[in-house]
Structure formats: structure tokens, C-alpha cells
Amino acid sequence: MDLSSEALIPDVADTAPLTRREIADLLPEVPDWSFEGGRLAARFACKGFDEAVTFLNEVAGFAAQENHPPDLGIHAGRFVDIAWYTYAIGGLSKNDFIMAARLSGWLRCRQGAFL
Template structure:
């Protein structure tokens, strides 16, 4: 499945999350990402705060365009934590993995 080419869909409250089996399968398609307390997460490391902020802005622009905003945290000026979780569904959805794939496609931290 070419996740990075897909578009996010709108999830309404009560829409079901994906199954654990689907989560495990999709996780294989987004190298570098892991599950943390039910959230899809990855930490990116940059040389300085300027590059970290550039990355944050890029992720926010992509996410806003797709309508699926992540949880973000900037630590020590060079670590950016990105977490996806579809709150209206109460779990992970295909949208979370689509966004992770889109970020991976930009080839950050290889």
C-alpha cells in the first residue's frame, strides 16, 4: 500500500479505529515509527533549533492540508516528538499512518 500517496479522510466521533492486526501490519510500512501508549510516535533529531522549527512548520503545513494534526513537542531545541492518534475515533486510524508515511517520504533523519 502506498500510504504516502493517499489522502486523509474525515473521522466523526464514534467512527471506529483500525484493528490491532491492521495496526501491526501498517506499522511495517512506516519505518522509524513505533507505538507508545496507543499513539503512533517518532522522535526526529536536528542539528539546531532553526532546523527543528523548519521541520515543525513543514509537518504542520502538511498536516493542516490533510486535516489531520499531530501532537508535537520540541525538546532541547533539537528533538521533535511527533505523535499521531485520531481522537474522534478513540484510537489509531489509517489517517495516522498516511501522515507518518508522508513525513517519512520527506526523508528526515536518514
């Protein structure tokens, strides 16, 4: 089954974070993302600051629909950093990988709109 079509687990507060082995097994399913500092991270280059702000807001809206927001930031005026991490469990959950896969698919559908 495609990771992006899997259902999010509504409440993961009582689950353990993914192990390094589980993370390594899931990483190939989200090729645009990397495991950095305990988070599932990606950086997206925009044309300029205005586009980066618009893109950041679009990503925030996309994530809010699923009620699983990432950490977001703008770096060097045109790069948008996105990092998934489940604070309720102090690590990565499968939800983080599902959301990364969904966001990558959403971005492919919108290719060229911001980047």
C-alpha cells in the first residue's frame, strides 16, 4: 500500500516512537525527505521571500487539514524548511512519514506553483 494513502493514527500519545530500524525501513518511501536531528526533514527552494511565505502558508494549511502540523521555517529568505516530529511521543511516528508522503504528492500536483 502506498504510504500516502494510509490512514493517520488519531492519537499516538500512548505509542512508542519509531526505532532507528523502523525509520530506516520507511525512509525509502519518502525519497524527498531525510532523517536529520531526530526529525523527518526537507528543504524547498522558492524564487524569493514572498513566494516562500506563500508556500509556507500553503503547507501550513495542508497540514492543518490533517491536524498534524510540521515545524516550518524560512531560511535565507527563500528556502522553506519543513520537519515532521511527533512531540506527544518525543520522536517520529508513522504519521510523520504518512504526512511527508502526502505532502510530497500534493507538491507534485502543484509543481511550479511556488518552486
